[in-house]
Amino acid sequence: MIIELGHFALALSLAVALIQSSVPLIGAARGNVAWMNVARQAAVLQFVLIAFAFATLIHAYVTSDFSVVGVYQNSHSAKPLIYKISGVWGNHEGSLVLWVTILAVFGALVAVLGRNLPPALRARTLAVQGMISLGFIAFILFTSNPFTRLFPTPEEGNGLNPILQDPGLAVHPPMLYFGYVGFSMAFSFAVAALIEGRVDAAWARWVRPWTLAAWLSLTLGIGLGSWWAYYTLGWGGWWMWDPVENASFLPWLTGTALLHSAIVVEKREALKSWTILLAIVTFSMSLLGTFLVRSGVLTSVHAFASDPTRGIFILMLLGIAIGGSLTLYAIRAPQMDGGGIFAPISREGGLLINNLLLTTACATVFLGTLYPLITETLAGGRISVGEPYFNAVFIPLMVPLFLLMGIGPLLAWKRGDLGGALTRLKVAAGISVGAAAVTMLVAGFALADIGGAFGIAMAAWLGASTLIEWGERVKFGRSGSWSRIVNLPRAAYGMTIAHFGMAVLIFGVSGASAWKTESIQVQAPGETVQIAGYGLTFKGVEELPVDNYTAERATIEVKRGDNIVAVLHPERRTYVQPPTQTTFSSIHTTYASDLLTTLGEAEGENGAYVTRFYHEPLVPFLWYGILLMFFGGIVSLTDRRHRVGAPRRAPASAAMPVPAAAE
C-alpha cells in the first residue's frame, strides 16, 4: 500500500512539474506576480511529493518488501541496514529517483532561500528546473518504474552486487548526483538569463554558490569513486580512464571552467556569453554522464545497468535539453553586450586561458570516451581507446594549466604585469627546480624517473606560488599582517586551499604513476617476498563465515629489516546471494605511501595462494589533495558574499520592468 502511495506521489509531482514549467514562464513574460509566485509553491510541493516517493522506496528496501520488483532484484534480508538503504540507488530505477529527489531539493532551496532574487529571474529559473524535472519524472514513470509489484511475492531477494556493498560506494552515487544535479542550477539560471536577455554581475553572484556547491560535491564524489576502485578492485589503480569515470570527469572539467569564468562575470562583467555557454555545456555533460552510465552503451567494468530502450529516451531528453538551450543561446547571445575590456595579460586573460585549456581537455576526453561508440555505429568495427591515449592527450594540456595556475592569481584585473608576477615567483621557480633535483638525487638519476621528477617539480611550483600569492595578499611579515590574515575574505582562503590541494594532488599522482612497484606470485605458507624494502611473509589462509558471505582471510606479516611493522589480512569474499566473489585488499600505510596486498585464488594442494603486492608511493597525497580541494570549496562557500540571496542587484540595473514580489 505504502509503495502505491509513493507511486501516486511521483505521478502527482509530474503534474506539478508541468505547472511549474509553464505557468511561471507565462507570468514572467506578462509581469503577473501571482503567476510567477506559482513557481515557488510548485517547487516546494514538488519537493514534498518526490521526497515522500523516495521515502516509500527506502521503506520498501529497509523492510525487505520483496513484492516490489526492484527490492527483489537488488536487496536481500540478510544485508546490513546501510546496504539496504544504498541498495535503493544501486540500480537504474532507484538511482533515477535519487536524481529527481536531489533536483527537487535544489528547486526547493531556490524557492526558500532565493527571496532576494528578482521575481522574474526566480520564476524563470524555477520553470527551467521544472522542465528538467518533468523530463526525468516522465522517464521514470514511463520506462523505469521502481514501484512495480511482483506476484507471487518471492521469499528472498537476489541481493545487491557485492562489489557495490562498500561504505565508499554507498555515498559515492549521492555525492556524484549532487554534483550533476547541482549544475542544473547553473543551467537553469543561464537559460533564465537568456530568456531575460540579460547577464550582469549580480547574476554571476547568484550562480556562483550553486556552481561551487555542485563542484565540491562532484570533486568529493569522483574522489570517493577513485578511492573505492583503489582499495576494492584489487590491483592498486586509482584512475583508469574508464568511460564511467570519464563520464563524471567531463562535467568536472567544464564545471571547474565555469566556476572560474563566473568570477570574471562577477568582477568585470566580461565573458558573459561564454559563461552562459559553459553553464549549458556543463549540465549537458552531467546529463551525458547519467546517460553513459545508465544506458550501459559503453564497455565498462561498471556495466551493471543496461537497457538500450531507456537509452533512446535519455537521448531524446538530451536532444531536447541540449538542442533547445543551444538554439536559445544562438538566438539570444549576440544581443548581449560585450562587457569590460581587458588586456590579454590580466587576471581575466589568465582565467580565459584556464577556460580554454579545461574545455580543450574536456573535448579530448569526450572524444576518446565516445570514439569507440562512434566507430561502432558508423563503421561497425569495435575498437577501444585506452589509458595511453588519455595520458598522451591530457597531460600535455595540464602542464601549461598548472604553470599558469601559479601565475594567474598574481596578475591584476584588467591589465596585469607579467614581469612583476614572474619576479615575485622566482622563489617558487627555485623551489620547483630544487624539488626536481632532490627527486632525481633520491631516485638515482635514472632516465625513467624524469617524468616523476617533472610532476613533482610541477606540484612544488604550484604549491609554492599559491603560498606566495597568499603571502603577497596579506603582506606577510609586515606590520598589520596578522589583521590582514584574519580579515582576508573566506573566498580568497578557499581559492588558496583548493589550489594548494591541487598541488598536493599532483604530487600524489606523480609519485603514484612514476614509482609504483608490484609483485604478483604464488606463495606457499611461510614464503617471503621482497618489495620496496619490505619483506612480506605469507602465513596461510583461514575461512571465516560472516553475515552474508564467507571470507578466505590471509595473514601476511610485513617486515622492514627485522621488525614486524604490520600484519595484513587481505580477503576474498564469496557471497551467498548473489553468488559472487570479491577481493578485499589490506593496506599498510605510512601516510606517505601505501603497501597494498590482495589475495588471489588457491594454487595446488599445499595451501599456496596467488598473492599480489603493490607498493604505492605518495598515493595518500591524492586523497589529501582531494580533501583539501573539497575543504577549500566549503570555506569559499561560507563566505558572506556567497550566501544565497545575500546579494542584491546593483541599483543601476534595478530598473526591472517587473513589480517587486508581494513579500
Add this chain to the structure above:
Amino acid sequence: MTRKRRRLYFVLLGLLGLGAGTALVLTAFQDNIVFFFSPTDIAAKPVCAQRCTIGGLVAAGSLMKEGQNVSFDVTDTVETVSVKYVGIIPDLFREGQGVVVEGRMNSGVFMASNVLAKHDENYMPPEVADALKKSGRWKEGEPLPAATKSN
C-alpha cells in the same frame, strides 16, 4: 586596445587551443587505438600483427598451466584461437566463461600481454556478446552456450 583587436586575439588564442588539441588527439589516436577481433575475424584474415584485443569464451578443457606459462583457447563457438600467456591469470578466469585478451598474433598463436576476465557471474563483456551473436550461437537473454573444444 580596441574591442576588435581584442576579439582577434581571443579568436587566435581559441584557434591555437583547438589546433593543439586536435594535433594531440590525432597523434594519440594513431598510436593508441586498439582494435577488437573475434576468433572468426582472426581466422578469416591475417590481422593483429601489432596489437589488438580478442574476446570470446575460454574453450572447456583447453587451459594448461606450467608455472607461469599459461595457454588456453578462445572460441566464439565457430572458430578458435590458441592463446599463450606468461603470468598469473586473473581470479575470475574460468573455462567456459567469457574472456578478453590483449596482445598480438605471432605465427598463428595469440601472444597475450594481458588477460581480462569478466568481473561477476552474469557479466558478459559486450565485445564477447557481440562476437557470439555474430557467430549466430547466442541470443540476448538465452543461457550461455557451452564452449567445447571440438567445436
